[in-house]
Amino acid sequence: MRHAIIALGTAFAAVLTPASAQVQPAPAITSTNVELPSGDALFPGGSSADAINNNCLACHSADMVLNQPALSRSAWDSEVHKMIKAYRAPIEEGDVPAIVDYLASTKGTH
Numbered sequence: 001m002r003h004a005i006i007a008l009g010t011a012f013a014a015v016l017t018p019a020s021a022q023v024q025p026a027p028a029i030t031s032t033n034v035e036l037p038s039g040d041a042l043f044p045g046g047s048s049a050d051a052i053n054n055n056c057l058a059c060h061s062a063d064m065v066l067n068q069p070a071l072s073r074s075a076w077d078s079e080v081h082k083m084i085k086a087y088r089a090p091i092e093e094g095d096v097p098a099i100v101d102y103l104a105s106t107k108g109t110h
Contacts, residue, residue: 043102051098055091059083066107073104 041062043049056065071079077100083089
């Protein structure tokens with residue numbers, strides 16, 4: 001009796017399996033070109049902004065940074081070092097003071 005029930009269940013499952021359950025070929029993969037808008041905004045300030053323009057714009061827009069809350073010089077220093085250590089930002093150690101000076105004078109707490 002048990003074998004009859006198993007055989008009946010197997011036959012029933014085979015009948016209910018739709019033909020679409022068979023393996024279908026993978027869809028073709030195509031490339032798509034996307035044109036992103038250019039972020040050509042620089043940090044204002046001329047030569048005093050050179051270090052931040054040359055280092056930070058690789059990952060951040062000037063608008064994004066300039067819309068951050070005002071922080072103390074110490075907090076900006078920590079943020080710049082976090083970018084170097086945690087996110088591997090390729091910032092020369094010699095550029096760090098100029099970047100921190102710029103951020104503290106532009107977006108610092110006074």
